[in-house]
Amino acid sequence: MPIRVVILGAGFGGLELSTRLAEELADEVRVTLIDQADSFVFGFSKLDVMFGRRTFEEVHLHYRDIAKPNVEFRQEKVTAIDAERRRVVTDKGTHEADILVVALGADLDVEATPGLAECGHEFYSPEGAAGVRDTLARIDGGDIVIGVLGGFFKCPPAPYETAFMLHDLLTRRGVRQACTITLLTPMPKPIPISDEVSDAILRLCDEREIQYSHGTWVDGLDPERRVVQLRDGRALPFDLFLAVPVHRAPPVVVESGLTDDGWIAVDPATFATKFPDVYAVGDITSAPVPRAGVIAEGEASTLADVLVAKVKGGPPAPPFAGDIVCYVEMGNQTIGKVNVNFLSGPAPIALFTPPSMEGADEKRQFAAVRRLRWFGKD
Numbered sequence: 001m002p003i004r005v006v007i008l009g010a011g012f013g014g015l016e017l018s019t020r021l022a023e024e025l026a027d028e029v030r031v032t033l034i035d036q037a038d039s040f041v042f043g044f045s046k047l048d049v050m051f052g053r054r055t056f057e058e059v060h061l062h063y064r065d066i067a068k069p070n071v072e073f074r075q076e077k078v079t080a081i082d083a084e085r086r087r088v089v090t091d092k093g094t095h096e097a098d099i100l101v102v103a104l105g106a107d108l109d110v111e112a113t114p115g116l117a118e119c120g121h122e123f124y125s126p127e128g129a130a131g132v133r134d135t136l137a138r139i140d141g142g143d144i145v146i147g148v149l150g151g152f153f154k155c156p157p158a159p160y161e162t163a164f165m166l167h168d169l170l171t172r173r174g175v176r177q178a179c180t181i182t183l184l185t186p187m188p189k190p191i192p193i194s195d196e197v198s199d200a201i202l203r204l205c206d207e208r209e210i211q212y213s214h215g216t217w218v219d220g221l222d223p224e225r226r227v228v229q230l231r232d233g234r235a236l237p238f239d240l241f242l243a244v245p246v247h248r249a250p251p252v253v254v255e256s257g258l259t260d261d262g263w264i265a266v267d268p269a270t271f272a273t274k275f276p277d278v279y280a281v282g283d284i285t286s287a288p289v290p291r292a293g294v295i296a297e298g299e300a301s302t303l304a305d306v307l308v309a310k311v312k313g314g315p316p317a318p319p320f321a322g323d324i325v326c327y328v329e330m331g332n333q334t335i336g337k338v339n340v341n342f343l344s345g346p347a348p349i350a351l352f353t354p355p356s357m358e359g360a361d362e363k364r365q366f367a368a369v370r371r372l373r374w375f376g377k378d
């Protein structure tokens with residue numbers, strides 16, 4: 001009997017893990033990959049949609065295209081997880097697992113910020129990004145505020161990328177001088193582990209007259225006065241508020257008892273949770289690394305090594321080194337690159353490559369490789 005592996009969530013983590021297991025354990029395991037959505041969207045594609053580079057439909061990669069030995073994709077919503085028994089209930093049935101992997105990512109909690117649903121726009125979901133695109137196409141002046149509303153969010157450079165792309169769009173439309181752009185964030189600097197990258201980002205903000213305020217918490221938006229209420233007592237007027245909402249674990253994960261302090265704690269070497277044969281990777285964990293697709297993918301790859309060693313025998317897999325490449329949109333369609341190693345030494349190391357068109361080519365290649373590997377699409 002093949003080992004039943006059930007993977008919850010077909011994002012960066014779930015897609016990479018199921019691909020590796022299909023490649024290396026096709027005879028030994030049967031993988032069920034479950035996601036409520038019918039398609040995957042790269043995080044950065046949301047910005048492409050928001051700024052009108054690609055349509056909503058173009059950026060979706062459909063799970064029906066996954067054709068891997070021993071991987072079955074099921075479009076179902078997970079409604080309960082019994083971690084002790086490794087039993088998962090969905091809106092369409094029940095799945096029993098020998099090995100259960102939770103890769104359900106982070107949910108966006110718009111309601112956590114008073115006034116946001118009434119008078120702001122989140123741009124972190126594909127639908128939110130598409131909605132903002134239509135608003136940006138009409139705007140002809142005013143105060144635009146980009147607000148990071150929680151201390152823990154996906155892709156730390158994304159708010160700055162948004163500011164640079166917004167500057168370019170407004171410039172192209174001839175309305176930049178009629179607008180202000182202000183970025184508010186509780187982070188102390190753009191990329192806390194690297195002064196070099198942070199300084200480069202802030203220099204670009206200064207050159208483009210993008211204002212920023214770090215260490216700044218937003219308490220809420222006042223729909224009547226149209227001001228952002230800051231925790232330090234200030235009130236900032238806005239015409240358009242673009243939000244990175246508060247993130248939280250999907251409720252079904254919290255209700256399962258898998259989380260402590262809001263996220264799933266894992267053994268950093270094996271991604272094992274406190275329940276036997278239950279693992280977790282990606283944004284849903286409390287691992288001491290940023291929330292990013294490349295991190296989720298790297299963790300999934302290490303977990304694949306762990307499972308291959310468990311099933312086939314052999315020496316234990318080396319731990320995840322936190323060795324990743326992060327591409328940062330820096331305006332005029334150029335991309336900077338940050339090579340980071342988070343976990344190998346006493347402190348993270350980051351190496352910055354300034355923005356260029358070659359960087360943009362490399363990022364396109366990054367996406368193409370994954371489209372082919374995960375979905376068989378050129």
Ligand SMILES: Cc1cc2nc3c(=O)[nH]c(=O)nc-3n(C[C@H](O)[C@H](O)[C@H](O)COP(=O)(O)OP(=O)(O)OC[C@H]3O[C@@H](n4cnc5c(N)ncnc54)[C@H](O)[C@@H]3O)c2cc1C
Binds near residue numbers: 035123155
């Ligand atoms: C604007 C933006 C730009 C970004 N840019 C980058 C970038 O350039 N590089 C980078 O590395 N990262 C980037 N990211 C971050 C990246 O997208 C995430 O960190 C990454 O997707 C996390 O992977 P994951 O597998 O943990 O979760 P996800 O990819 O979020 O996958 C989780 C999956 O679980 C599913 N799910 C959730 N709840 C349920 C349920 N109850 N039942 C069934 N299915 C469920 C969801 O549908 C989802 O498909 C960006 C993110 C955003 C928003």
